[in-house]
Amino acid sequence: MSTRLLLATRNPGKLAELQRLLADAVPGVQVVGLADVPEYPEAPETGATFAENALLKAREAARHTGLPAVADDSGLAVDALNGMPGVLSARWSGRHGDDEANTALLLGQLDHVPDERRGAEFVCAAALVLPDGTEQVLERAWxxxxxxxxRGGNGFGYDPVFVPDGLDRTSAELDPAEKDARSHRGQAFAALVPAVNERLGRS
Structure with missing residues (x-):
């Protein structure tokens, strides 16, 4: 019998990514999303850090569904903006999930910043919470x-204006497999695989 693992997201891209990572590494675990479980009130992301928000979402998911749950929180931390937008990345312009407005505001704020001072990193915290209260959270950066x-039509959010170190293409110009292998979320989910394997008794 398979064990269900809830990824607390409605984002089909994230769901497919974690399903790909776990398919061979953790046999017998079926990854489902929020659309696959009865609806419950989702808590607002009030944490001051990515890790706090990821844990908040995973705890709520485990509590309401009784399933082991994974959640992530991620965003862009820009050096010249003292680490902002950070946890506010998805609502930087004041409208949650408005990628166009968020990116336009960010580029406007960096307009006079010289190229050599435009360093940044994508950060992702991924949390695993079991119904018995066991918790694990880890963080990766890109x-x-x-x-x-x-530049580029793949990805979402700030991907079209982010060029990873060592590349001359933006995150939005990478194909999905290449992005999965390099990105903050890909790294965080991959690092979580051994924890899922151990915690769900599938090692």
């Missing part, structure tokens, strides 16, 4: 820089 104009 360094790069913010360019001046958007």
């Amino acid at each position: 360094r790069g820089r913010v360019i001046r104009e958007k």
Whole structure:
């Protein structure tokens, strides 16, 4: 019998990514999303850090469904903006999830910042919470820089203006497999696989 693991998201891209990572590494575990479980009131992301928000979402998911749950929180931390937008990345412009407005505001704020000072990193915290209260959270970062104009049609959020270190393409110009292998979320989910394996008794 398979064990169900809830990824507390409605984002089909995140769900597919974690399903790919776990398919071979943790046999017998079926990853489902919020659309696959009875609806429950989702708590607002009030944490001051990515780790706090990821744990908040995973705890709520485990509490309401009785399933082991994974949640992530991620965003872009820009050096010249003292680490902002950070946990506010998705609502930087004041409207949650408005990628166009968020990116336009960010580029405007960096307009006079010289290229050599436009360093940034995507950060992702991934949390695993079991119904018995067992918790594990880990964080991974993806360094790069913010360019001046958007490039690429893949990805979402700030991907079109983020060029990872060592590459000359933006995150939005990478194919999904390449992005999974390099990105903050790909690294965080991959690092969580051994924990899922151990905690769910599938090692």
